[in-house]
Amino acid sequence: MADTIFKKIINKEIPADIVFESETVLAFRDINPKAPTHILIIPKLEIPTVRELNGKEHGPLLGEMIDAANLIAKNEEISADGFRLVFNCGNNGGQEVYHLHMHLLGGRQMTWPAG
Ligand code: AMP
Secondary structure, three states: OOOOHHHHHHOOOOOOOEEEEOOOEEEEEOOOOOOOEEEEEEEOOOOOOHHHOOHHHHHHHHHHHHHHHHHHHHHOOOOOOOEEEEOOOHHHHOOOOOOOOEEEEEOOOOOOOOO
């Protein structure tokens, strides 16, 4: 199967504005931002969607993604005012890239319900 665009970013085959990297997690700015701060937090492990996740196996990895989100939100100075974390899953969820990613959105008032 062909590599996703995010796998190519992990492999540094295509550039990205990386704001955080650890052994297991990578975070970079969304190329088409929907808020003043819009960062994608991804596991380096290839997991296509939320559907493939289970708490027992992936709990620690998800915890690392949340830790990264909190650290980045502080660095971006959006933590105190609040922010939104989003996983889109599958077709109806509006997922475009089939490598698991968590959107970190902030820097403006979010509306609800999401579109
Ligand atoms: P989703 O719709 O949840 O799958 O979100 C995919 C996100 O990836 C979208 O917000 C795109 O703007 C973003 N995106 C696609 N290609 C790139 C890229 N090369 N670098 C950064 N963000 C990207």
